[in-house]
Amino acid sequence: MSGDAILEIRDLKVSFRVRRAGRKYQVQAVDGASLSLAEGEVLGIVGESGCGKTTVGRSIVGLVQPDSGAISFRGGEMIGAGGTKLREMRLNVRMVFQDPYASLNPRRTIGDAVAEAGDINGFFKSRAERSAAISATLTAVGLDPSFAARYPYELSGGQRQRVGIARAILPTPSIVIADEPVSALDVSVQAQVLNLMMDLREELRLSMLFISHDLGVIGQISSRVAVMYMGRIVEQAATRAVLDQPLHPYTRALVAAIPKPDPTKRILGAIETGEPPSLFKRPPGCAYAARCPLASDRCLVDVPQLRPAGTDGRAVACHNV
Amino acid sequence: MLSVHDLTVSIGPETAPLDIVAGVSFDIAKGEILGLVGESGCGKSMTSLAVMGLLPQPGPRVRAGRVLLEGSDVTQLQPWQRVEAGHGRMAMIFQEPMTSLNPVRRIGDQIAEAVKVHDGTSGAAALLRARELLELVRMPDPAMQLSAYPHQLSGGQRQRVMIAIALACRPQVLIADEPTTALDVTIQVQILGLLRELCNRLDMAILFITHDMGVIAQLADRVAVMYAGRIVETAPVEALFDRPRHHYTRGLMDCMPSRNSGARRLPTISGQPPAPGTVGAGCVFASRCAGVREPCRVASPPRTGVANGHEVLCAFPLNGGVAS
Numbered sequence: 001m002s003g004d005a006i007l008e009i010r011d012l013k014v015s016f017r018v019r020r021a022g023r024k025y026q027v028q029a030v031d032g033a034s035l036s037l038a039e040g041e042v043l044g045i046v047g048e049s050g051c052g053k054t055t056v057g058r059s060i061v062g063l064v065q066p067d068s069g070a071i072s073f074r075g076g077e078m079i080g081a082g083g084t085k086l087r088e089m090r091l092n093v094r095m096v097f098q099d100p101y102a103s104l105n106p107r108r109t110i111g112d113a114v115a116e117a118g119d120i121n122g123f124f125k126s127r128a129e130r131s132a133a134i135s136a137t138l139t140a141v142g143l144d145p146s147f148a149a150r151y152p153y154e155l156s157g158g159q160r161q162r163v164g165i166a167r168a169i170l171p172t173p174s175i176v177i178a179d180e181p182v183s184a185l186d187v188s189v190q191a192q193v194l195n196l197m198m199d200l201r202e203e204l205r206l207s208m209l210f211i212s213h214d215l216g217v218i219g220q221i222s223s224r225v226a227v228m229y230m231g232r233i234v235e236q237a238a239t240r241a242v243l244d245q246p247l248h249p250y251t252r253a254l255v256a257a258i259p260k261p262d263p264t265k266r267i268l269g270a271i272e273t274g275e276p277p278s279l280f281k282r283p284p285g286c287a288y289a290a291r292c293p294l295a296s297d298r299c300l301v302d303v304p305q306l307r308p309a310g311t312d313g314r315a316v317a318c319h320n321v
Numbered sequence: 322m323l324s325v326h327d328l329t330v331s332i333g334p335e336t337a338p339l340d341i342v343a344g345v346s347f348d349i350a351k352g353e354i355l356g357l358v359g360e361s362g363c364g365k366s367m368t369s370l371a372v373m374g375l376l377p378q379p380g381p382r383v384r385a386g387r388v389l390l391e392g393s394d395v396t397q398l399q400p401w402q403r404v405e406a407g408h409g410r411m412a413m414i415f416q417e418p419m420t421s422l423n424p425v426r427r428i429g430d431q432i433a434e435a436v437k438v439h440d441g442t443s444g445a446a447a448l449l450r451a452r453e454l455l456e457l458v459r460m461p462d463p464a465m466q467l468s469a470y471p472h473q474l475s476g477g478q479r480q481r482v483m484i485a486i487a488l489a490c491r492p493q494v495l496i497a498d499e500p501t502t503a504l505d506v507t508i509q510v511q512i513l514g515l516l517r518e519l520c521n522r523l524d525m526a527i528l529f530i531t532h533d534m535g536v537i538a539q540l541a542d543r544v545a546v547m548y549a550g551r552i553v554e555t556a557p558v559e560a561l562f563d564r565p566r567h568h569y570t571r572g573l574m575d576c577m578p579s580r581n582s583g584a585r586r587l588p589t590i591s592g593q594p595p596a597p598g599t600v601g602a603g604c605v606f607a608s609r610c611a612g613v614r615e616p617c618r619v620a621s622p623p624r625t626g627v628a629n630g631h632e633v634l635c636a637f638p639l640n641g642g643v644a645s
Contacts, residue, residue, distance in 0.1 A: 048505035049476075156593055157361075186360035186532060191576035191587035198586065213505065216535075216579035220587065257506040259513075259535030261577055263558040266539055268514040273507045275475050 006207050007037040007060070007093070007175055012069035014055050027279045029055040030066070031231035034306070035209075037175070042201060042208040044222030044239060046215055046254070050279055052231040053211045057177045060209070061095045062086070073175070091121065094168035098180035100160030104152040111148030114138065114166045121171070133170065140203075141166045142196055158189035162196065169204060176201075179211045194220055215258055219243050224313075227251045230276065230287035233306055237314035247309060247316045249292045286319070294320040322526040323349045323372070323411075323494045328386035330364070330371045332597070338384055341597045342367050343550040345386070349494070349526040354517070356541030356558070357530045358573075362594060364550040365530045369496045372528070373413050374400050390494065404439070404490075412487035416499040418479035422471040428482050429467030435489035454485040459515060477508035484515065488523070495519075498530045513540050534577055538562055543630070546570045549595055549605040556631040566627050566638040568610045604636070612637055 014030040030052040037043050045053045058064045060071055062078070071078045073089050081089060094117075097103040104113055111134045115124070124130035135145035141162040152160060161181060168176055178197065182190040198221060201208055210222050218225055218239060225242050227235040227250065235248040246252045253273045260267070274291040277283055283290065289299040298319050306317040328345045331338035342364040349355045359365045370376050372388050374395065388396045390411065395403050403411070415421050423431060432451035437443055440450065448467065455463035458481040471479055480500055487495060497516065501509040517540060520527050529540060537544055537558065544561045546554040546569065554567040565571040572590040592609040604610070607617040614637055622636040 048507065158593070187534070187573060188360060188576050188590040189593070191578070191589040194578070195586050195589065214578075215506075216577065220578040253507050257510040258579060259506070259509070259533065259539045261535045261538045261562065261574065261579060263538045263541075263562050267510060268517050268539055273511070275477055275508065 004039050005036040006039045006074060007035075007209070008070070008072045009033060009035045009056070009060070010070040010072075012056065012059060012071065013067045014052070014059055014064055015067055025280050028231055028282060029279070030059070031282075032069075033226075033228070033231070033233050035226055035233070035236075037207050037209055040205060040207055041224065042210055042222040044218035044225035045209065045211045045228060046213065046218050046225055047228035048213055048254075048276070050230075050276070051228040053213075053228050054179055056228075057095065057179045057209060057211050060177055061090070061093055063095075087121065091117065091171040092173050093175045093177065094171070094173040096161075096164050096168045096176060096178040096181045099184055100157055100164050101152075101184070103164055104160060106152050108151075109148065110138075110150050110152070110155070110163050113152075113163060114148070114170055116167065117171045123171070137166045137170050138163075140169065140200065142192075156189075157185050158193060161185060161193050165193075165196065165200070169200060169206075172204065173206070175207045175209065177209045177211070180213065181210075182217060183212065183214065190217070197221065215243065215255060227254065230279070230282065232287065232317065233315075234288070234317045235315070236306065237316075238312050241312065241314060247314075247321050248288075248318050249294050249321070250288045253291070286317075294318070296320060322351050322353075322391060323528070324389040324392075325368075325372060326387045326389070328368065328371055328388065329384045330367050330376065330381050331384040332381045339597050340384070341381060341550050342371065345547075345550075345552050347545050347552065347555065349528060351493070351526055352520060352524045353542050354520055354527040354529055354540055356537040356544045357528060357547060358532065358534060358537050358544060359547035360532055360573075360594060362597075363547045365547050366498055368547070369413070369498050369528060369530055373411060373496055374398055374403065375413070410439075410490045410492045411494040411496065412490050412492035413496040413498065414480070414483045414487050414500050416502050418476065418483045418503075419471060421483055422479060424471055427468050427470060428474070432467075432482065432485050432489060435486045439490040450489070451485070454488055455481070457488060457519070458482075458485045460485070475508075476504050477512060480504065480512055481515070484512075484519070488519070491523075492525060494526045494528065496528045496530070499532070500529075501536065502531070502533070509536070510539075516540065534573055535579065546573070549600060550597065551605060551634060553606065553634045554632065556628075560628060560631050564639075566631065566633040566640075567606075567635050568612045568639060569606050571639055572609075572611065604634075612639070 012030050012033045015026050015028045018025050018027055033056055047053045059066045078089055114134050114137055115130055118124055134148045138145050138147055143162050182193050212218050222239050225239045226233045229250050235251045246255045285301045286299040286304050289295040304317045304319050306315045309316040326346050329340055330342035331340050333339045345368055357365050371383050387394055429448055429451050432454055433447035436447040436450045452463050460466055460481050501512050541558045544558050545552045548569050554570050575588040590609055603618040604622045607613050616636055622634050624632055624634050626632050
């Protein structure tokens with residue numbers, strides 16, 4: 001797997017210091033996550049709020065500083081890199097954010113927003129070249145070039161997210177980190193944007209890390225998926241395998257809890273999964289033990305490590321499966 | 322229990338009103354959950370606020386139509402006037418429980434406050450009832466949680482508190498506006514299960530508003546699909562998912578990722594919903610409809626009964642084949 005990996009994350013740990021009620025706490029948002037993204041692959045990261053999936057994405061593009069671990073892009077270490085090396089990696093690894101309303105500056109035109117990475121890095125030799133690049137990029141994401149002169153308030157949510165994608169692909173990156181890019185959109189628009197991302201991935205030969213809480217969306221776009229819970233990866237496998245035959249008890253609950261659009265298959269009341277523990281009071285042992293139907297004494301003291309399970313590079317972090 | 326007739330909610334001047342809800346009708350029986358589904362801006366929340374008597378003022382107003390609660394007309398009454406007039410009781414829960422709760426008051430006091438208003442009890446008796454309500458919504462450790470503040474609770478627990486407050490008036494009708502949208506799926510399934518249980522146990526009528534077809538399939542008995550201020554299809558939930566008759570309903574189902582696992586591309590509905598006021602003659606869905614014909618662009622479609630309890634606002638409804 002690591003042979004043709006374009007992005008490799010090893011034992012990433014990220015913590016935040018927070019103050020609550022006058023006391024200082026250390027929250028371990030990511031607690032030793034390892035991932036590798038193969039060239040041309042779409043890897044999904046799925047998990048519920050607070051599991052650390054967004055923090056993993058933000059660590060990769062340098063928006064948060066990890067405590068330890070390694071993130072390498074084409075073999076070059078990204079953590080602590082500076083100067084031209086950092087600049088080059090930033091143009092190659094681009095991010096699409098969740099909220100298309102918050103991620104665009106309301107006072108700048110769409111054209112300026114799209115061209116920003118190019119402006120900063122001196123891509124354009126002339127105004128004509130700049131506007132040609134803006135037009136081409138807007139067209140690539142399915143927007144009319146005339147959008148360049150508009151402001152974000154004139155656009156719908158779906159159009160804004162297209163602009164978010166245009167911003168990301170302008171410098172022709174190799175990797176796009178998409179953090180819940182369709183969660184804020186209505187289903188009919190969501191389908192359009194997902195289709196666009198799949199098309200762009202093919203046309204631009206992108207590798208993609210697709211972060212989402214929605215296994216339905218992940219199932220659509222990614223070939224492999226990593227399931228996160230409380231800062232750790234609990235299962236990693238081909239997406240089909242995870243959806244059809246989840247191994248980790250948490251993945252099972254997650255798959256079972258998807259509201260199936262079929263009134264003859266009702267699950268209500270069949271699942272009583274409890275709630276995740278507070279991030280401030282991480283339990284010793286497995287973080288899922290308190291909710292887990294398979295939990296044994298060992299789970300309460302011993303943190304399960306991700307270990308290979310079956311074929312296809314499948315891995316699971318559980319003592320009891 | 323709840324009967325809504327031809328409800329029209331408008332904004333703008335009296336002389337040139339814009340209808341954001343245009344002639345919406347539905348009934349909900351005791352012990353029944355009606356799912357109202359639609360995308361952002363379709364008017365589903367405005368419908369629920371108008372039914373509750375909670376339309377923001379100044380602003381949108383009920384221009385026509387009636388809301389009947391157990392047979393009494395409550396359309397133009399504010400919630401407190403409904404309570405004073407002794408009409409039936411309605412309660413509502415919202416999407417984001419944190420913004421609905423007072424952050425600096427203990428949740429026991431917040432529930433007890435609602436109990437005091439409706440039962441006329443005070444102090445210890447109200448707190449005792451608050452505790453009962455927390456038990457009813459299956460809050461873990463209810464006695465302890467009475468003294469908790471909202472920030473100490475998880476999102477799922479906060480929504481349980483909101484439901485407890487709503488239940489304080491012993492509602493006959495509960496309106497739930499996207500109550501699980503902000504929650505994780507493993508928590509969502511618990512809250513949906515709780516609502517179903519409460520509906521059966523307390524014999525309430527529930528109007529459940531959501532954009533999520535999956536949630537509708539899991540919870541609702543009957544479904545009303547809303548588009549551009551109109552209900553375009555009403556049906557029992559099995560019939561709707563088995564044989565959607567409106568092209569919009571069919572489109573919504575087809576573009577759900579979970580119905581398409583493995584497909585190369587997702588089917589989409591082209592274009593975007595019309596902005597209020599831009600609706601001209603003809604069907605509101607005509608410009609995006611896969612089955613549009615010439616008459617659709619000029620004449621409003623009729624409301625047709627296609628099967629028992631199954632109505633569709635379409636001149637050329639799908640004749641039903643199972644949605645792929």
